[in-house]
Amino acid sequence: MAGLSLPELFHVGWVVRDRDAAEARMVRDLGAGPFRPAGPAAEFNALVHGVPTPFSLKISFGVLGNVIVELLEPLDDRSPHAEFLAERGEGLHHFAYLVTDFDRQIAAARAADPPMEFLIDGSGPGNPIRWAYLEPDAAPGTVIELIERSEAAEAAFGPVLALLGR
Numbered sequence: 001m002a003g004l005s006l007p008e009l010f011h012v013g014w015v016v017r018d019r020d021a022a023e024a025r026m027v028r029d030l031g032a033g034p035f036r037p038a039g040p041a042a043e044f045n046a047l048v049h050g051v052p053t054p055f056s057l058k059i060s061f062g063v064l065g066n067v068i069v070e071l072l073e074p075l076d077d078r079s080p081h082a083e084f085l086a087e088r089g090e091g092l093h094h095f096a097y098l099v100t101d102f103d104r105q106i107a108a109a110r111a112a113d114p115p116m117e118f119l120i121d122g123s124g125p126g127n128p129i130r131w132a133y134l135e136p137d138a139a140p141g142t143v144i145e146l147i148e149r150s151e152a153a154e155a156a157f158g159p160v161l162a163l164l165g166r
Contacts, residue, residue, distance in 0.1 A: 003109060003111060003116075004105055004144070006097045006099070006144075007097055007099060007100075008097075009095060009096070009097065010068065010096045010097050010147065010157075011061065011068035011069065011070045011160070012068070012070070012092060012094070012096070013092075013094040013095075013096060013143075014069055014070065014072065014090070014093060015073075015074070015081045015090060015093045016071050016073050016090050017085065017090060018073060019058040019059070019072075019073040022073075022090070023060060023062065023071060026062065026071075032062050032063060033063060034063065035060045035061065035062035036060060036061050036062065036159055036160065036163070037059070037060040038061065040058070041056050042056065042057050042058070042059050045126060045127075046122035046124070046127065047120065047124065048078065048079065048080065048119070048120055050118070050121075054078065055075075055076055055078040055079035055082075056074075056075035056076055057072050057073060057074055057075060058072075058073040058075060059071065059072055061160040061163065062163070063163045063164060066164060068160060068161075068163060072093065079120075080119045080120060080133060094133060094143035094144065095143070096144075096145035096147060097146055097147065098148075098157070099147065099149060102123070102146060102149075105146050106123070106132060106146070109132075109134050109146075112136070115137075116134040116136050116144075117134065117135040118132060118133070119135055120133040128156075129150065129152050130150070131145060131146060131147045131148065132145070133145050134146065
């Protein structure tokens with residue numbers, strides 16, 4: 001993506017109607033797994049399309065070949081994940097990258113011509129891990145998730161990275 005210098009892919013995000021059923025299908029039909037649920041529900045408070053918005057998701061991470069897959073089940077209608085599910089159904093939603101230079105990457109996204117749209121800005125106070133969803137104008141429908149690689153992110157995502165021995 002123009003302006004961004006992305007490291008190795010961290011995971012692909014897949015929006016689903018039912019996380020547990022999706023895990024079972026992926027294990028049965030694709031040989032995926034193991035999956036690690038990220039708790040019963042994750043509560044977020046971030047800027048969604050520029051507006052402060054709380055939303056909830058059921059999330060799990062698993063392995064498909066040599067790729068980490070994040071399954072995201074919206075629990076309300078306030079997230080871009082719920083919008084995606086309503087408009088397109090289940091499917092590939094985003095590519096995620098752990099970045100050590102989060103501020104530089106965000107500045108590059110804002111400076112792109114035209115600037116990238118921020119679907120979610122989770123970099124404000126109260127978020128222990130800074131992250132954002134970007135949609136490049138040059139590639140509509142291609143959502144890029146940037147996650148700041150920090151001590152908090154290492155602690156949170158260590159078990160996920162361990163699924164692939166990273």
